[in-house]
Amino acid sequence: MTAMKRRRGAALLAGGIAATMLLAACGGSSDEAASDSAGGDTAAEETTETTETTEDAGAGDAVAAGCEAYADMMGNEGSTVTLFTSILPPEQQLFEQAWADFESCTGIDIVYEGSDQFEAQLPTRIAGGNAPDIAFIPQPGLLAKLVESGGPVAAPASVSANVDSYWNPAWKAYGTVGDTFYAAPLGSNMKSFVWYSPKYFAEWGIEVPTTWDEMFAAADAIAAAGVKPFCGGIESGGATGWPATDWLEQIVLRTQGGEVYDKWVAGEVKFDSPEIKGAMDVLQGWMKNPDYANGGFGDVQTIATTAFQDAGGPILNGECAMLQQASFYANFWENFQPGTTIAEDGDVFAFYLPEVDAAVAPNPVVGGGEFVTAFADRPEVQAVQTYLSSPEFATSKAALGTWVSANSGVPLDTYANPIDRLSAEFLTNPDGTFRFDASDLMPAAVGAGAEWTEMTAWFAEDKPTDEVLKAIDAAWPAS
Amino acid sequence: MEELGAGLAKVGTGVAAVAIVLGLLLLIFFIGARAKGRLQSPVAIVVFLGPAILLLAYGLIVPAFRTTVGSFQNASGQDWVGFANYTWIFTAPGNSTFLINTILWLIIAPVLSTGLGLTLALLLDRMRRESVSKSLIFMPMAISFVGAGIIWGLIYEYRDPSKPQVGLLSQVVMWLGVEDPPNWLLWQPFNNFLLMVIMIWIQVGFAMVVLSAAIKAIPSDVVEAAELDGATGYRLFSKVTIPMIRGTLIVVLTTIMIAVLKIFDIVRTMTNGNFGTQVVANEMYAQAFVAFDVGRGSALAVVLFVAVIPLIVYNVVQLRKERAIR
Amino acid sequence: MSVEAHEVIPIPMPREESIPQAARRKLSSPWASGLVIFITLLWTIPTFGLLVTSLRPKDQAQSSGWWTAFTDPVFTLSNYAEVLTGGQTIPGGITPYFFNSFAIALPAAIFPLVVATMAAYALAWIPFRGATFVFFGIFALQVIPLQMSLLPLLQMFNLGWSIGPIPIFPDLNQAGSNQSIFYGTYIPLWIAHTMFALPLAIFLLHNFIRQLPRELFEAARVDGASHFLIFRKLVLPLTVPAIASFAIFQFLWVWNDLLVALTFAGGTPDVAPITAYLANIKGTYGAQLHLITAGAFIAIVVPLIVFFSLQRFFVRGLLAGSVKG
Known part of the structure; x- marks a missing residue:
């Protein structure tokens, strides 16, 4: 942040709008990306059925019944994470439904904003210093462009681990710019x-x-x-x-x-x-x-x-x-x-x-999909990122229908809709020639x-x- | 009900904000009024003019300066490219479309809006019950471009001629005996004109109301004197009415011209600049916000405001003349 | 701007009946009336079509033109019910956005007026060197396309702004967050709208205020009244018609704006205006003509009410500014 302020004068002299886009970025991406709030894999697999939970979910250690899956993401009660996407209603409501449990367990409020002007608005807001905490970016090309001018924050280790275990490496590559992994895949479209x-x-x-x-x-x-x-x-x-x-x-x-x-x-x-x-x-x-x-x-x-x-x-x-x-x-x-x-x-x-x-x-x-890109590294933002990259979220969302994830942690029978099941089969087919939407x-x-x-x-x-x-x-x- | 309560609370914040700002202002006035003697005028100037100058500097002057500088830089604003962006505008193949279209817009839309507005103003001046017509013709001004896009979508909608029509225009020309109406928004080059119709639809009311008021302001003794001299109809119009409202006509024309130059909403919502309907303002938006080429976007913006400068200079010269006489 | 027109304009409003009744009657013709009625119809049909479509059931609206509603009249209000509160097709209703639009438009119509009236008074009646230059400068600012101001302004609100080491505008980010303290409020939006409205507002109001009789001000100054007192007691009351007209104009402009709102306030139901909702449903439910038209009609109904109930003021003020040019 200080570096950014010091250099702001230079930016004004240079005068170019885009020059400031670059500078605005220095604030966000330079910080170390390691997270301490959510390390390693999600706790889901280790979750035990028997728990001695207390009802006061506020404290870090005690986890309320039904919230065991989110144990690693606790400790951020009352915080807010803003989300910006091009996905509009009625899909919006399904997303909100899918993470409702996560919200009530962790006390993190996810504020959803969808706009059909997403592609034009996102860079403007980032350059304007008004970036959302998280954006669902459907174009890896746009992600690369944003990284180049600054803004996206590298994904925490917990997200990286999730993607390593549940996605085809090609998907991780789409969320990677240079050598840094930024964005975990979210939903996937099977376009063929x-x-x-x-x-x-x-x-x-x-x-x-x-x-x-x-x-x-x-x-x-x-x-x-x-x-x-x-x-x-x-x-x-x-x-x-x-x-x-x-x-x-x-x-x-x-x-x-x-x-x-x-x-x-x-x-x-x-x-x-x-x-x-x-x-x-x-x-x-x-x-x-x-x-x-x-x-x-x-x-x-x-x-x-x-x-x-x-x-x-x-x-x-x-x-x-x-x-x-x-x-x-x-x-x-x-x-x-x-x-x-x-x-x-x-x-x-x-x-x-x-x-x-x-x-x-x-x-x-040929497939498409969105990538969960963060522009802040606050613990609650990383908790949401981690959750969105987990098979729990993907399963919860997929169960609501007409949505597919290339996350292999989603059991195929979760997909109630035959098209979704077919899509998931093709997207996770190891013998297929999968390519992301070129444009x-x-x-x-x-x-x-x-x-x-x-x-x-x-x-x-x-x-x-x-x-x-x-x-x-x-x-x-x-x- | 909950929604209603929350909604009213929001409106309440708005009202409170207004109250706070007005209260602060009264306080400043109270303090400012204490200034005595030689300080009186400077204090008043600062208090009265200061806020406007500050807001304008931040909101318009600095951005305009930055844009001008940016127009000499490359897409990401990191390197200087001289006049390359301007060369691109005027020489790249395909760009002639939006340049020519913008010139067409600039001539046709303001002239037709003003002409039709003037005709209506003259006709209305002879009618008894003019207010209903006036209101209805003025109404489109109150409609957003998003709304106008939806409204005109219902008119230009194309369906296969063998099917029931949904678009009014197709239906009307079919009633008139055309068997195979064109797909209106693809119908080059006339689709440009169809988009201008939307702008004219919005602007005629403005032209009509202002010109009608100007006509009414012509003193009756001038008209009577002219009539005693035997001037009627067209002569009265060209020798008396037009000269008397010339100033107003010019203002209306330039106001609409400036609006037309900056217009991008209509093109964006109706065709997104496809089918040979692109204009400079929409190309600027597309370059700066869709393709992220800030250099080209800025250069197009500069072209726009350079294009408006002659209009502004002309108006300023007129204003100065008027002031000198006064 | 012709001298004659200028000299003869009565203040503050031209007479309604300037041409004598006899002359009017002589000039009026059925031809003229017919033509006007024809154009009026032509101008009203598009909006009327919108209204009719919004009242038709889904199937009819999608498969036949709205004019067939007269031979086969089936009407319903259910489209409005669905758009207002949300329903089967569109989960979220328009209602929160409707209130947002009010909360945005009221202050954004009043602030620029206050600032502009003060500036207009200073430019018109406080003599100082450079006043003419400042006035023409402000007039010329109308040419700047506001799209180009969006990014620099957004940066200023969120990152602050300084020339070298000198802070011009503070960095308003909350500690440890990339959200400005303005986030989720209407404040940046009010300020931005105020900025963009000023050139035209100052120009129109200045023209009006300058026409006020000089003797008024001279007398007051002789009595020892300060500019502040003159402004409050003389200028404001006399300028009401112009202020009212501009307020309506600005209210309509802000109500109908999409770009500025999206940039400075975002698109959440907490702050976004009705136009953002409309643009979004148009994007997602392109085929649902019956719902989109209902939404569009709700969005234009407020401007129409404002316009029809206050149009007398509107016309007056507009005239004062424009006729003077």
């Missing part, structure tokens, strides 16, 4: 799903496809029956375009393999390269194919103006057959029609977007900027593929 209506599939006599070619054979058959087989929507307010980047990612991973995918994310394979251009051509023949899209909405152009939340609607009345969307789309069906059942024999279900070539990428899965890993100027707007223009204005790819490359930061 195609939603369909079992009822209409049966009516049209279509089998659920298990290979890439079968999927397009099914599409042709449905198209021949006079129904546009695919629907899609990429309108999403300030984030318009993101579903289109997901489609591209699915194809890149499937046709080019994980190695090219990683190089693409790192900027070593340009957008304007034969690999990515090839993937765009595949997408051209899929979602931009006038015979295939946009079922229930009109021509291909309408993909650009259809809200992604609305895109699945036509599936329920047979005007569209398939929608490529993530596992979390399960939350939206209820909005179209109350009482919609999600099951293999229900109103709507999802199949795995098939692999293209097992030799290139076996069982490819979320890329620098924001590309992954949350040019790629969104250019893909939108590609659909809306039929902007030539070459120009689109060149324009995205041009946005890649110089450094």
